[in-house]
Amino acid sequence: MDLAELAATANECHACPLWEGRTNVVFGDGSPTARVMIVGEAPGKNEDLQGCPFVGAAGKNLDALLGLAGLRREDVYIxxxxxxxxxxxxxPQVEEIQACAHFLHDQAKLVDPEVIVTLGNFATRHIIKTDQGITRLHGKVHQVGKFKVLPVYHPAAALYDRSKQEALEADFRTLTQLLS
Ligand code: SF4
Structure with a gap:
């Protein structure tokens, strides 16, 4: 199965109750051969309306942060x-994650990135399997299976918090080093 086929499966998914409230399934976006995969928590209102991940102010911040690492949005997979x-x-609730996580797992397998950047507490805990918070984990590289995982603050959380934004910018510069 390729990414398009997997997306088509997600578009028909009724495996947890969240399907009832969705406008669109927000499957993922970007290069299918990206060296970097960005993983967030769940779609927000604008993402649900547009069917794309990270649109709006947090998405603009993410684009700017990617720029610090010499990357454009189309270079990564989100x-x-x-x-x-x-x-x-x-x-997200435990049953929802259990029902949905296989999509993310298969996306990572198909894209096969070198680095996975996890945005915020939720995505980080899901991927690294830890109880520690993002304040302690951000900017430190973890090995999860074959992937290097770099946790960072969520770009939405940093919009109105200068110290988080500065930490985010420093962590995206770490990403540059990981890719060199
Ligand atoms: S399992 Fe995932 S794709 Fe399926 S309905 Fe729930 S959130 Fe949507």
Missing amino acids: ANVLKCRPPGNRD
Whole structure:
């Protein structure tokens, strides 16, 4: 199965109750052969409406951060742990993750990146399997199976927090070193 076939499967997915509230499945976007995969938590309101991950202010911040690492959005592959929007942007629930995580797993297998950048607490804990928070984990590279995993603050959380933004910018410069 390739990414397009996997996306078609997700578009028909009713495996957890989130399908009822979605406008669009937000499967993922970007280069199918990217060296870097970016993983967020779940679609928000704008992503649900447009069917694309990281649109709006957080997406613009992500684009600028990628630029610091010498990357454009089309150079990377972006996906969320959950493909459908939780109501009111609440935290994903365990059953939803259990139902949905196989899509992300298969995306990582198909794209086969060198580095996975996890955005914020939720995606980081899901990928690294840890209880530690992003404040302690960000900027430190973890090996998960064959992948280097770089946790960073969520670009939305940094929009109004200068110290988080500075940490994010430093961590994306670390990404440059990982790719050199
Ligand atoms: S969130 Fe995932 S598991 Fe739930 S309906 Fe959407 S695609 Fe299916």
